[in-house]
Amino acid sequence: MLGRNALIAMWLGLLASSSAIAQTAQMSEALKLFKPIPSAPPALPGNPATPAKLELGRLLYFDPRLSASHAISCASCHNLGLGGADAEPTSIGHRWQHGGRNAPTVFNAVFNIAQFWDGRAKDLEQQASGPMMNSVEMASPAPHVAEQLKGIPGYEPLFAAAFPDASDKITLSHVQQAIAVFEATLITPNAPFDRYLKGDANALSAVQKEGLALFIGKGCATCHNGINIGGGSYAPFGVVAKPGDDLLPPSDKGRFMVTKTAGDEYVFRIPSLRNVALTAPYFHTGQVWDLRQAVAVMGSSQLGIQLSGDEVDRITAFLVSLSGDPPKVVVPVLPPSGALTPKPEP
Amino acid sequence: MLGRNALIAMWLGLLASSSAIAQTAQMSEALKLFKPIPSAPPALPGNPATPAKLELGRLLYFDPRLSASHAISCASCHNLGLGGADAEPTSIGHRWQHGGRNAPTVFNAVFNIAQFWDGRAKDLEQQASGPMMNSVEMASPAPHVAEQLKGIPGYEPLFAAAFPDASDKITLSHVQQAIAVFEATLITPNAPFDRYLKGDANALSAVQKEGLALFIGKGCATCHNGINIGGGSYAPFGVVAKPGDDLLPPSDKGRFMVTKTAGDEYVFRIPSLRNVALTAPYFHTGQVWDLRQAVAVMGSSQLGIQLSGDEVDRITAFLVSLSGDPPKVVVPVLPPSGALTPKPEP
Numbered sequence: 247m248l249g250r251n252a253l254i255a256m257w258l259g260l261l262a263s264s265s266a267i268a269q270t271a272q273m274s275e276a277l278k279l280f281k282p283i284p285s286a287p288p289a290l291p292g293n294p295a296t297p298a299k300l301e302l303g304r305l306l307y308f309d310p311r312l313s314a315s316h317a318i319s320c321a322s323c324h325n326l327g328l329g330g331a332d333a334e335p336t337s338i339g340h341r342w343q344h345g346g347r348n349a350p351t352v353f354n355a356v357f358n359i360a361q362f363w364d365g366r367a368k369d370l371e372q373q374a375s376g377p378m379m380n381s382v383e384m385a386s387p388a389p390h391v392a393e394q395l396k397g398i399p400g401y402e403p404l405f406a407a408a409f410p411d412a413s414d415k416i417t418l419s420h421v422q423q424a425i426a427v428f429e430a431t432l433i434t435p436n437a438p439f440d441r442y443l444k445g446d447a448n449a450l451s452a453v454q455k456e457g458l459a460l461f462i463g464k465g466c467a468t469c470h471n472g473i474n475i476g477g478g479s480y481a482p483f484g485v486v487a488k489p490g491d492d493l494l495p496p497s498d499k500g501r502f503m504v505t506k507t508a509g510d511e512y513v514f515r516i517p518s519l520r521n522v523a524l525t526a527p528y529f530h531t532g533q534v535w536d537l538r539q540a541v542a543v544m545g546s547s548q549l550g551i552q553l554s555g556d557e558v559d560r561i562t563a564f565l566v567s568l569s570g571d572p573p574k575v576v577v578p579v580l581p582p583s584g585a586l587t588p589k590p591e592p
Numbered sequence: 593m594l595g596r597n598a599l600i601a602m603w604l605g606l607l608a609s610s611s612a613i614a615q616t617a618q619m620s621e622a623l624k625l626f627k628p629i630p631s632a633p634p635a636l637p638g639n640p641a642t643p644a645k646l647e648l649g650r651l652l653y654f655d656p657r658l659s660a661s662h663a664i665s666c667a668s669c670h671n672l673g674l675g676g677a678d679a680e681p682t683s684i685g686h687r688w689q690h691g692g693r694n695a696p697t698v699f700n701a702v703f704n705i706a707q708f709w710d711g712r713a714k715d716l717e718q719q720a721s722g723p724m725m726n727s728v729e730m731a732s733p734a735p736h737v738a739e740q741l742k743g744i745p746g747y748e749p750l751f752a753a754a755f756p757d758a759s760d761k762i763t764l765s766h767v768q769q770a771i772a773v774f775e776a777t778l779i780t781p782n783a784p785f786d787r788y789l790k791g792d793a794n795a796l797s798a799v800q801k802e803g804l805a806l807f808i809g810k811g812c813a814t815c816h817n818g819i820n821i822g823g824g825s826y827a828p829f830g831v832v833a834k835p836g837d838d839l840l841p842p843s844d845k846g847r848f849m850v851t852k853t854a855g856d857e858y859v860f861r862i863p864s865l866r867n868v869a870l871t872a873p874y875f876h877t878g879q880v881w882d883l884r885q886a887v888a889v890m891g892s893s894q895l896g897i898q899l900s901g902d903e904v905d906r907i908t909a910f911l912v913s914l915s916g917d918p919p920k921v922v923v924p925v926l927p928p929s930g931a932l933t934p935k936p937e938p
Contacts, residue, residue, distance in 0.1 A: 308673050317684045322663070327654050327926040334936055338663045342688040344938065524928040536931035572925050579918050580673040582870040585882035590680055592690065 254463035269447050276458060281473040282440035283520070283570055287431040288356055293371060295427045298407035303428025305404065305578045306421055311394055313384035315340060316583075316590035320425065323377070324352040326575055329524030330432060335532030339377075340385035346498065348532035353572070354520045356430040358477035363530045364501045365480060365515045370426035375418060390588070391418050397588045400581020434521055434570030439475075442567070450567055457564025460557055465549045474518035475568060482513045483530075486550035489543055492533050500530075523566045538562050600809035615793050615801075622804060627819040628786035629866070629916055633777040634702055639717060641773045644753035649774025651750065651924045652767055657740055659730035661686060662929075662936035666723070666771065670698040672921055675870030676778060681878030685723075686731035692844065694878035699918070700866045702776040704823035709876045710847045711826060711861045716772035721764060736934070737764050743934045746927020780867055780916030785821075788913070796913055803910025806903055811895045820864035821914060828859045829876075832896035835889055838879050846876075869912045884908050 289295065306312065310319040323337040323345075324330050330353035337345040347363045355361060361373035377383040378391055386394070395401045395416050405415040408424055439458075441449035450458065461467055470476040480501055483494050494512060501513040514530055527533060528540040538558050545553040553561070635641065652658065656665040669683040669691075670676050676699035683691040693709045701707060707719035723729040724737055732740070741747045741762050751761040754770055785804075787795035796804065807813055816822040826847055829840050840858060847859040860876055873879060874886040887907050891899040899907070 310671070311679060315684060316679050317668070325656070326923045329928060333657060333662050333929040338661060526929045535929065535933065535935070538931070575923050577672045577921050577923060582675060583679040583872045583881065585884070587872075587881065589881070
């Protein structure tokens with residue numbers, strides 16, 4: 247088997263020759279590692295996406311009254327205009343508390359192995375209630391969510407349409423299901439790299455193809471692969487060389503807090519690199535704003551290599567090709583608050 | 593001239609007879625007092641709405657990076673899903689400070705005589721920078737706004753397209769102009785009452801027509817008239833009987849703080865009643881959540897009358913007919929932050 251550097255040299259040599267054979271070889275290598283985002287949202291097992299449920303999910307996603315203050319919605323920290331995330335190191339929550347980790351993007355989250363940086367929620371449905379309940383995020387105790395929505399009369403028919411067979415319509419579990427169904431539609435197909443994977447050799451520039459070769463050859467694709475170019479497994483941050491405390495504070499042991507297994511210390515779900523050029527700042531601490539710097543840190547901490555400036559540039563150019571078509575979502579008209587609606591906490 | 597009560601009795605009598613003549617008389621009386629919302633947004637003097645400027649305005653309206661924290665946008669407190677306002681007594685701003693007064697709706701604001709509860713901004717353009725600069729709202733000092741946007745590379749071509757003739761493209765003044773142009777499109781035509789004013793006698797229910805007769809006859813329309821059913825002039829709150837300190841705290845002297853004229857103590861811009869059923873809580877303090885209660889308070893404080901429960905119900909039914917078609921706005925894709933973007937304040 248060829249060594250990494252030899253492989254890279256070979257790719258770059260082949261690319262330089264611009265031969266059709268080399269192009270085809272790179273594309274077929276890429277297809278073994280990556281998959282394009284489908285054009286239609288995936289179905290969620292046990293949670294079919296009816297039009298009524300999808301519409302309800304869209305409303306709930308944007309409704310700040312799911313939070314104790316009535317000021318914070320799912321869309322506050324997972325802003326569909328900001329790559330499905332926010333532009334904060336860590337999100338600002340209830341009473342201006344800061345979340346513990348950088349908000350991951352909701353875009354294509356449906357394709358991740360699990361949700362949250364530590365994978366503590368198995369799917370979107372389970373994830374959806376996490377920030378609602380979290381006292382530093384939306385700060386709504388579980389009974390409050392259903393009670394709140396029952397106090398907004400316009401929701402009653404919407405839940406009835408979405409869950410016609412349930413005896414109790416407005417429940418936290420239904421809220422989670424509806425939001426999950428909506429979030430599963432927030433996929434970003436048709437990125438240049440997806441078009442490339444589907445056979446359009448011209449969808450990537452020459453520099454992006456060099457970046458792809460480096461991305462595979464240097465070992466990035468060992469973790470960042472599959473449909474989400476990541477998001478499919480777990481790895482320790484700093485597997486070769488621990489980054490500084492600003493990027494990896496000792497107090498946050500990652501997945502260890504979920505599994506209590508020694509081997510999971512400082513382990514995190516490998517982030518998807520889909521739309522990564524749109525979601526600065528980076529890493530679970532959100533302390534790195536420059537995508538080039540994030541690439542360099544990954545080289546040293548995860549691969550034990552010092553990428554040259556030129557290599558960083560090419561890999562970064564490749565990462566830019568992972569930005570797909572964002573979902574087009576109309577701001578939903580929410581049922582109004584009224585006399586019977588539980589009041590916001592100041 | 594007929595007294596109010598006689599007039600009301602006449603209306604109700606005429607309505608009871610359900611004669612076509614009575615219907616026509618009421619409609620023509622209404623047309624003297626009110627005007628329908630036009631189907632197309634009005635032009636802003638000196639600030640023409642080009643497609644590029646409108647698109648830029650839409651982006652800026654939704655961009656939380658106009659705030660010091662990068663967490664609060666125009667849309668946070670003027671939520672297009674919540675009747676163009678928020679569902680808070682007073683909005684939550686920078687570092688969880690509360691604004692001084694209830695956030696007025698942005699919907700149809702272009703038709704108001706001036707902006708803010710005290711009318712201190714003459715138009716949307718002048719209004720737009722107010723919350724940005726306000727230390728308890730978005731908390732962005734004036735130079736910061738332009739600097740922030742210059743640090744988001746994707747904005748440069750958008751400002752260049754919107755302001756092709758300006759030498760300095762990214763300026764606070766251009767931000768204000770673009771936002772104003774977008775906000776002028778946030779009108780809600782086609783409310784049942786608008787259809788009624790345009791000649792569709794069946795657009796209002798019988799109870800709503802009775803409410804309209806009361807609204808005119810009891811004197812509500814003395815202030816709440818014109819295209820915005822209010823919004824066109826100023827009046828003291830508590831002109832007949834001062835409401836309690838919870839609704840009219842002595843510390844907030846309203847328009848007096850702008851004009852320093854004794855006659856303007858506790859004077860406020862008369863709120864538009866367009867979409868009022870969607871924008872609880874009510875009044876500048878946001879302390880009343882029930883529209884019926886708000887109607888009753890207006891009767892006692894402004895007209896010196898005790899409306900009966902039945903009268904309140906009918907007027908409230910009429911007010912519900914003022915909810916128009918909300919604007920359909922797609923969540924804009926914002927240019928991403930990056931290495932050069934000024935960082936948010938924690």
